[in-house]
Amino acid sequence: MTKKFENVLFCALAGGLAWPVVANAAPEENRLELVGRAIYWNEESLAYPSSSVRNPKQTDFEQSAVGLQLNYLSPYWGGIIGVDASAYGVVRLGDSGLPTTNLLEVGHNGQLQDSYLTMGIAAIKLKYEKYAEARIGRQLQNSLLLKSTNTRALPDTYSGLSALIKPTTGMSVYGAIYDQWRPRSSANFEKFRTETTAAGVANGIDYVGIIGASYINGPVTITAEYLNSKSYLSKFGLVAGYTIPIDKNSLKLSSGLFTSRDAGSLFVCGAEKEIDCTGTKRIENDGLGIYLDAELKLNNFTFGGAIAKFDGFWIEDNFAVNGTKTGSLTQDHGSNPFPTSASLGPDLANNGEIVTSIRLAYDWKDFISGLKSGFKYAHGSGAKSSNLANSAKGRENYREIDIKYSMPFAKNLALRYVYLNYDSSISGFTTAATIKGLPRQDWEQHRFYLDYVYQF
Numbered sequence: 163m164t165k166k167f168e169n170v171l172f173c174a175l176a177g178g179l180a181w182p183v184v185a186n187a188a189p190e191e192n193r194l195e196l197v198g199r200a201i202y203w204n205e206e207s208l209a210y211p212s213s214s215v216r217n218p219k220q221t222d223f224e225q226s227a228v229g230l231q232l233n234y235l236s237p238y239w240g241g242i243i244g245v246d247a248s249a250y251g252v253v254r255l256g257d258s259g260l261p262t263t264n265l266l267e268v269g270h271n272g273q274l275q276d277s278y279l280t281m282g283i284a285a286i287k288l289k290y291e292k293y294a295e296a297r298i299g300r301q302l303q304n305s306l307l308l309k310s311t312n313t314r315a316l317p318d319t320y321s322g323l324s325a326l327i328k329p330t331t332g333m334s335v336y337g338a339i340y341d342q343w344r345p346r347s348s349a350n351f352e353k354f355r356t357e358t359t360a361a362g363v364a365n366g367i368d369y370v371g372i373i374g375a376s377y378i379n380g381p382v383t384i385t386a387e388y389l390n391s392k393s394y395l396s397k398f399g400l401v402a403g404y405t406i407p408i409d410k411n412s413l414k415l416s417s418g419l420f421t422s423r424d425a426g427s428l429f430v431c432g433a434e435k436e437i438d439c440t441g442t443k444r445i446e447n448d449g450l451g452i453y454l455d456a457e458l459k460l461n462n463f464t465f466g467g468a469i470a471k472f473d474g475f476w477i478e479d480n481f482a483v484n485g486t487k488t489g490s491l492t493q494d495h496g497s498n499p500f501p502t503s504a505s506l507g508p509d510l511a512n513n514g515e516i517v518t519s520i521r522l523a524y525d526w527k528d529f530i531s532g533l534k535s536g537f538k539y540a541h542g543s544g545a546k547s548s549n550l551a552n553s554a555k556g557r558e559n560y561r562e563i564d565i566k567y568s569m570p571f572a573k574n575l576a577l578r579y580v581y582l583n584y585d586s587s588i589s590g591f592t593t594a595a596t597i598k599g600l601p602r603q604d605w606e607q608h609r610f611y612l613d614y615v616y617q618f
Contacts, residue, residue, distance in 0.1 A: 191237040193617070200255075200612040201315050202226040203264055207605040210588070223259030225274070227252055227266065229315030231282070238289050246301070250282035250349075252315045263347045265315050280349035282319050296325040300351070303338060305372055306387040306399045308480055309497045313505070313609075314346040321351050322369070337373040343481070354481040356394055356433035360442045364428060367481055368392040381405040383416075391480050393426030394433065399499055414457045420499060422449035422477045431549075434477055436509070436598045439549040447548075449476035451511055455501045464523040464536075468501040469516070475548035475599065476511040478503075502540050504560040506582040506607055512545035512556065512599035532568040532576075537561075547597050556597045558586035574615040582607040 206222040209215075230251045236244040254266055254276050261268045266275045285299035302310040303320045310317045322340035329335065342351040354367035374387030381404050389397040403416035424447045431439035439445055453470035479496035502519040504510050510517050519540040526533040538561070545556035563581040586600040 193233075193235040195231075195233050195618065196616045197231040197233060198614045198616075199229045199315055200226075201229065201265065202608075202610040204608040205606065208603045209601070210603055221260050223257065223262055225257045225262075225265050226255040227315045228255060231316065233283070238287070241291070242289060244287045244289075246283055246285045246287055246297070247281070248283035249279070250316050251277065251279045252347075253277045263345070265347055267348050278349035280344065282316065282344065292328065294325070294327050296323070298323050300344070303340070305336065305338070305374060306385055306401065306499055307389040307397050307497055308338075308370065308372060311346065311497075316346060318346045319344050320370075332378045333375070334377075335375045337371075339369055339371045341369045343370075354391065356428055356430075357435045357482040358430060358432040358442065360432055363430060363432070363442045365433065367394050367428065370480055381407075389480055390425060394424075394428040395422065395477060395480060396425040397422050397477075397480065401499070411461065412459045414459075416455045416457075418451075418453050418455075418499060420451045420476060422451075422475075423447060434479065434482060436477070436601075437475060437549050438547045438598050445549060447475055447477065449474040449511075449513075451476040451500060453500050453502060462525040462528065464521075466501070466519075466521040466523075468519045470500050470502040470511075470519075472511050472513065472515045472517075475513045476509070478509040478511060502542075504540060504582075504584060505562060505580075506560065506584050506605055508558060508560070508584055508586070508601055508605075509599060510540055510542050510558060510560060512542070512597065513548045514544050514546040515542045515556075516544050517542040530567075531570045534566050534568075536564040538564075545597055545599060548599065553590040554588055554597050555590050556586060556588045556600045558584065558600055560584050574617075576611075576613045578609075578611040578613070580607075580609040580611075582609070 203225045206220060208220045209218045211218055232249045234247045236246070238244045252266060254274055257274050261272060261274050266278065269275055281300065283300050283302065285297045285301045288296045300319050300321045301324060302317060303324070304310060310319060320340040321342040322338065324336070324338035326334060326336045341353065343354055344351045354370055356365040356367065358365045369392050371390045372387060374385065376385040377383070383403045384401070386400045387398070397420065399418065399420045401416065401418040403414055406413045406415070424445070427444065429447065430444050431437065431441050437445065437447065450473045451470060453468055455466065455468040457464065457466040478498045482496070498509060498511070500511065502510055502517040517540055519538065521536065521538040523534065523536040526535065540560040542558045545558070547554055561583040564578070566576060566578040568576045584602060584605040586603060588597055588600060
């Protein structure tokens with residue numbers, strides 16, 4: 163959006179915040195909350211050797227920070243119009259090792275910033291009875307192919323317009339168009355960009371647009387969505403699910419089909435760094451991924467299993483990086499809709515790859531109220547180079563342990579620990595780094611979260 167439009171929006175927001183007082187709106191119709199998160203990350207990884215780095219050293223870092231959100235959600239005055247606003251702030255507590263843009267940006271001095279403060283959400287919302295909704299401004303996004311994630315100190319947000327129409331019961335048609343994005347580690351809303359940094363090579367994406375539809379009727383759910391990153395990448399996804407009740411338990415069967423294709427002049431070598439190629443020439447990509455998934459809920463247990471197959475390179479990122487005012491490029495891992503995906507870096511969606519995954523979750527409420535745990539394992543094999551002709555084959559493994567404790571003695575206070583581990587290997591070729599979709603030989607991460615929500 164233009165600067166002039168943003169100024170108008172903020173003026174409207176300021177007026178909207180005063181409106182409930184003028185209109186004598188009941189206090190319970192307005193929602194004001196403070197969300198706090200203390201976060202600590204510890205990571206160690208070992209990259210593959212390359213022609214420039216024959217014997218890479220193990221890299222590690224520790225980072226800790228506190229993130230705060232002051233969220234205000236208004237009612238729909240007159241049943242038509244309202245405002246949402248969220249002030250976001252992050253303060254660095256400590257860091258050591260390699261500076262990375264996980265919790266805060268890396269500045270020109272090569273060090274993490276101390277803090278930042280921004281208006282993460284500032285949106286006018288419109289509603290027409292139960293049939294239509296729209297938001298204009300800075301907002302969260304949650305759909306099949308593009309999601310705001312909340313794995314850092316604060317979630318990422320988007321700037322633009324989104325809308326939802328419900329023509330009939332169970333049917334929703336939605337769309338969005340965004341021209342700016344604020345990464346999870348930054349205060350700045352910036353234009354979308356590709357990963358290329360080559361001189362004279364265009365990398366600016368005008369907008370990211372979405373159109374989709376979903377249908378829910380009893381046990382049946384169907385969602386279809388199309389995404390276009392202007393002149394860079396187009397994606398399509400179709401997911402269907404059917405839930406079978408089994409007494410008080412259930413079995414859900416689902417499947418999905420996804421494509422990821424080049425969409426114009428911005429898709430060049432270097433625009434997506436996981437594509438195997440050299441130079442800056444215009445390249446093509448035609449990625450296809452399909453999966454089958456089953457999930458059984460049995461008393462306090464949840465069992466899941468999935469298999470995914472990829473033909474061509476299915477690109478996870480709709481846009482890959484964002485040029486910040488510090489001069490660095492902030493990478494975002496994108497939205498991965500596959501149940502076989504990993505939360506730690508790698509896509510597990512390489513050319514020719516078959517990925518199998520199992521997961522197990524347990525609610526310990528019969529023993530310790532508020533305690534839940536989960537485990538996930540994924541194994542990929544048959545990965546091939548995406549844009550080069552060679553005999554290299556890759557394998558990768560991913561493990562995840564997730565433990566969350568919502569403290570019953572302290573309302574809205576939760577503690578969470580997540581352990582993530584990834585490893586890969588390549589055979590059939592002398593230079594292992596040729597398959598760029600396998601980014602590490604070994605990668606291990608520990609994440610600790612302490613979350614608190616206070617509602618005024």
